[in-house]
Amino acid sequence: MWLNDFYHSLNPIVFTLGPFQVRWYGIAYLAGFVCAGLVIARVARRWKLDLSTDDVLSVMIDVAVGVIVGARVFYVVFYGAGYYLEHPLEIFALNQGGMSFHGGLVGALVGGTIACKRWKLSVLTVADLAAIGAPIGLFFGRCANFVNGELWGKETSLPWGVMFPTGGAVYRHPSQLYEALLEGVVLFCVLFRLSRRQPARPQGTFIGTFLMLYGVFRFLIEFVRLPDAQLGYLLGTGWLTMGQVLSLPLVVAGAVVLVLASRNNRPQVGHLDAATDDVAAA
Known part of the structure; x- marks a missing residue:
């Protein structure tokens, strides 16, 4: 079990200064937001949008606050x-x-919408840009879950099984890394590839694709990832998890957004002028 040996060589704490600890989980959040911001700025330039560095930074700050608050509340x-x-x-x-x-x-979505309204940016275009950068944060976050030894999967005899400290004396699926691969690497490659087309694909294409593919990937991975102990499987099914229940609406929403994006065929824009009201139209 080569991955098991690698896992046990890792330490979730990067360094300690007195009572202060820096963990890989916190660094993953920071790296995710920074890298996503860089990707957003690069794609915005390729699309020739009138978005400044200050615009991107302002949106990223509101999104970061929204992510932390929303993730905890849910x-x-x-x-x-x-x-x-x-x-x-x-x-x-x-x-x-x-x-x-x-x-x-x-x-x-809430934080980004607030920022867009404040700075008069297109909500749909910013959502598309954020969707392209978001998988990078997911990749770092899932890798940090692996380092922390949390959110592991079911028992396995596969050669990459890992024996997590809180998972008993059995080898388990490193489901965190499955998610890092699908939700992070694969999803980013798909969206970034789509973003290279000129002219840019219509508003809603990228956030719709993100929602649909993430929902599908998460639903499938839940079959090898154990549910939270306090919830277990839902409705006595022996397989349905809360993660799957929350992922199905994402698949539906993504499909609907993609249909509307194709039907409306609205071009990507940055700042809104007085005559533009894409939020209301959406």
């Missing part, structure tokens, strides 16, 4: 199983983990 509501009702102060204990991608996505 985890508390959908995965907490009543625990946080009895321990409300632990809602703010982010250092103990507990973040939901689906909540982070909602938070990112």
